[in-house]
Amino acid sequence: MGESKYAELNEEQLKEIKRLEKKLNVTLIAYENSILESPNQFDNTAN
Numbered sequence: 933m934g935e936s937k938y939a940e941l942n943e944e945q946l947k948e949i950k951r952l953e954k955k956l957n958v959t960l961i962a963y964e965n966s967i968l969e970s971p972n973q974f975d976n977t978a979n
Contacts, residue, residue, distance in 0.1 A: 941949070953960055
């Protein structure tokens, strides 16, 4: 299993994320972009 990594946010960045979550009524998440770059992932192009 891969190593888990956490974002390093300063206090001001964390406050801004929480403010946006409240304003938009959502929970913001992050993901590793390299997973989506795999050629075997979903293909949404028209054939």
